[in-house]
Amino acid sequence: MIENNVGFICLYDHQWTALGNWTQHIAKSWTLKRKAQESDEFSAICQGFENSKKACFVGLHELTGALKYACFCGIPKTDEKGFTTISGIDCRSIFNQTLRVKYGSSLPNNNMTVEKLFQYLMVGVFVEEGWINYDNNTGVITDLKMGINYKINLNDLSLLDTPWNEEYICRTDENRNVWEELLKVCACYDLYLMAEVTINSETNTPQLTFKVHRIYNSRNIKLSDYNVKTKLNQNIVNRVNIRYGDSHTYYTTLYLYNDNTIGTTYDSSKVLFPPVTDTVDKETLDEALSDAYEILKENRFKDRVTIDLTSKLGSTLEDMDFSYYGDLVGYNPADASSVKRLPISGITTDSSGKKILEFGRLSEYWFLD
Amino acid sequence: MKDHKIYTAVDSITDTLQFDVVYTSTGDTIKVNGVPIHPDVDMIEMPSGIGFKQTLDIVEGDTIDYVVNQKINKKNISMVLHFFGNSAYQKYQSFGSWLGKYLDLNTYHIRLSWQVGSLRRYIEVSPINLDLVGREGNCVSAKLTLQPITPQYEEYDxxxxxxxxxxxxxxxxxxxxxxxxxxxxxxxxxxxxxxxxxxxxxxxxxxxxxxxxxxxxxxxxxxxxxxxxxxxxxxxxxxxxxxxxxxxxxxxxxxxxxxxxxxxxxxxxxxxxxxxxxxxxxxxxxxxxxxxxxxxxxxxxxxxxxxxxxxxxxxxxx
CATH class of the missing domain: 2.60.120.860 (Jelly Rolls)
Structure with a gap:
């Protein structure tokens, strides 16, 4: 409600009790970069906490008290000038665990849905490890060894009109990184996973909730109306040859098309140039197919366009969030009619009022890929 | 013959400039024996920065401009202080000590106020620079710069x-x-x-x-x-x-x-x-x-x- 970026910081213990004799500390400065496909980056400098022991979460509040953002607080550092510096850690990092993922034996063979897959990756895997307990009737997750209570919200997936595609995952039981598996599924079905903090009205405490959202909105954006920086990337794998078995039998070639779909047919009006081909060669066709799809799905939207919302007509994009694709008109300056579809991948805000939207999934460290 | 209006300098805010102190937590004025505390200054001259400054972010159109953001900025206030007499340096030093006593913003806010007509206008400030100019005859002068920490207001509480x-x-x-x-x-x-x-x-x-x-x-x-x-x-x-x-x-x-x-x-x-x-x-x-x-x-x-x-x-x- 209050139209500025001044806020205050609270440190919370793992049960979301605000810590300190005085719990609110005015933030001298803060920066938040929310990302759809990578970990958020949050840092803040605030009035010094006299004691940050037991701190687990950090909350950035608006002046009216509304919780604007929360994440793990790491180890807050208080300097000799009396300021506390906090470098947050994205709550989604709790999924960054390499565990036994039993796609073969734990997922149903019939009536498989995307929702069931997320349920398994966000809850089932941890139940199988004995880290949490899950009540099927109430949906309540009880912490056993995880140290964190959380809820999941998969309501948005009931609106997903894409059927389950068995080719996207390989049904084997293997040790896998859960976060990477979640990102892979998100890339296949145009989804994103966010950590959100809701208020449990019964206990009057914040509640960590992981929610899966669809990317389903789109908006035409004429790039010349905005202050834009672009980073184009032509060097991506856009074709994958699939081979399998001991004799390396050729199965097919998958193409990444210029409309971000994937197909097996060569169509000169749709395939990307120059051709950059990879070959996956696995023991089974299932493995080869899932790997090939993973490569191409992750290579969609590998460009980066940033728009500074504090300049020119930037304020007209204030309402856009991660559920949006931008249909970027004039993407190629030499061809004013060219349109490129890129999802929003990052939203940067800070205490000075800066707000930057980032489209496309080209990593900031793309040159290391 | 043109009808010239004659303006006489009858109103002055420099005569009414005054400092006092409020508690940060309550906003209550600090008083001794029921009287608000003030530092001793013989004369204040040439106050500047009392006014306002606005920043507008504007997108220029062919016909009209579009305001995308509007902000009232706070301006530093500066003034020259004069202390008279043989003990003028001592008075200057006392004034500096008075400021120093109330510099802790967690506990105190120093207020500058001035009066126009019957209304007194206040602004809470933090002194950021007190610069001794020196003695000229009977008078020791110093330049004081204040950083506002609130907008101006007419009545507290x-x-x-x-x-x-x-x-x-x-x-x-x-x-x-x-x-x-x-x-x-x-x-x-x-x-x-x-x-x-x-x-x-x-x-x-x-x-x-x-x-x-x-x-x-x-x-x-x-x-x-x-x-x-x-x-x-x-x-x-x-x-x-x-x-x-x-x-x-x-x-x-x-x-x-x-x-x-x-x-x-x-x-x-x-x-x-x-x-x-x-x-x-x-x-x-x-x-x-x-x-x-x-x-x-x-x-x-x-x-x-x-x-x-x-x-x-x-x-x-x-």
Whole structure:
């Protein structure tokens, strides 16, 4: 409600009790970069906490008290000038665990849905490890060894009109990184996973909730109306040859098309140039197919366009969030009619009022890929 | 022959410039023997920076420009101080010591004020530079630079009290058509904000109170009150106030706390404890109240005899 970026910081213990004799500390400065496909980056400098022991979460509040953002607080550092510096850690990092993922034996063979897959990756895997307990009737997750209570919200997936595609995952039981598996599924079905903090009205405490959202909105954006920086990337794998078995039998070639779909047919009006081909060669066709799809799905939207919302007509994009694709008109300056579809991948805000939207999934460290 | 108006320099603000000090936490003026404290300065000259500065972010169009952001900036205030007499340097030193004594912004805010007509205008400041110029004859001069930490305001401690009302009859309220019974409010629970931005409020809710709740709603141009408050602070169920307790919701200092008092036979209150109660605020609502520009109405739930709500605010202006 209050139209500025001044806020205050609270440190919370793992049960979301605000810590300190005085719990609110005015933030001298803060920066938040929310990302759809990578970990958020949050840092803040605030009035010094006299004691940050037991701190687990950090909350950035608006002046009216509304919780604007929360994440793990790491180890807050208080300097000799009396300021506390906090470098947050994205709550989604709790999924960054390499565990036994039993796609073969734990997922149903019939009536498989995307929702069931997320349920398994966000809850089932941890139940199988004995880290949490899950009540099927109430949906309540009880912490056993995880140290964190959380809820999941998969309501948005009931609106997903894409059927389950068995080719996207390989049904084997293997040790896998859960976060990477979640990102892979998100890339296949145009989804994103966010950590959100809701208020449990019964206990009057914040509640960590992981929610899966669809990317389903789109908006035409004429790039010349905005202050834009672009980073184009032509060097991506856009074709994958699939081979399998001991004799390396050729199965097919998958193409990444210029409309971000994937197909097996060569169509000169749709395939990307120059051709950059990879070959996956696995023991089974299932493995080869899932790997090939993973490569191409992750290579969609590998460009980066940033728009500074504090300049020119930037304020007209204030309402856009991660559920949006931008249909970027004039993407190629030499061809004013060219349109490129890129999802929003990052939203940067800070205490000075800066707000930057980032489209496309080209990593900031793309040159290391 | 042209009719020339003759202007005489009859009004002057330099004669009325004055410093005093308020407590950061309460906004109360520090007094000695009932008199506000002031430093000794023989003469203040050439004040500058008393005014306002606005920043506009504008997108230029062919015909009209579009304002995308508007902000009132605070300007540093500077002035020249003069100390007269043989002990002028000593006076200068005393003035510096006085500033130093109240530099701790966590405890004190130094205020500069000046008077135009019958109205005194205040601004809370922090001294950032005191520069000795030197002696010239009988006079020692120094240049003082102050950084504002609030906008200018005309009266500190605008406040009103809403009290429990046991009137059982028909009570007309701002909200049409009317409201029956206790818990209706006196008509002065209105805040007028003429400033460009929301004003912070300091709200004290004094017990006994079973349901600790206060809200602020927009009063529309026609005088009616919007049904849904734009901000509200409510405490979680189970949080109650006894007769000797008060909750302070202080948006000036970003603190929500509970004061507990003892009362002696003579009715004198003594503060026993102050406790942060942010954890007890219902987090589905807000934690602090701000008054939007325009007219707003404060409402609190004052169902029990003896309960009241005191609202402090400052009328900032450009």
């Amino acid at each position: 605008n406040f009103f009290t809403i009290i429990h009302d046991t009137n059982e009859g028909k009570i007309y309220n701002y909200e049409y058509p009317y409201q029956y019974g206790g818990g209706a409010y006196s008509s002065n629970n209105v805040i007028t904000n003429d400033y460009l931005k929301p004003l912070p409020l300091k709200v004290k809710l004094l017990g006994p109170m079973a349901h600790v709740y206060v809200s602020i709603s927009k009063i529309k141009e026609d005088g009616s009150v919007e049904n849904t408050p734009y901000l509200k602070v409510e405490f979680a169920s189970g949080f109650e106030l006894t007769a000797n307790q008060e909750v302070v919701i202080d948006a000036f200092n970003n603190k929500v706390y509970l004061n507990t008092y003892t009362v002696d036979a003579g009715g004198n209150k003594t503060l026993v404890s102050t406790t942060d109660v942010f954890n007890s605020v219902n987090k589905t609502h807000d934690s602090f109240l701000f008054a939007k520009p325009g007219n707003s109405r404060i409402a609190a739930e004052l169902d029990l005899a003896g309960s009241s709500c005191i609202v402090n605010y400052v009328r900032y202006m450009v």
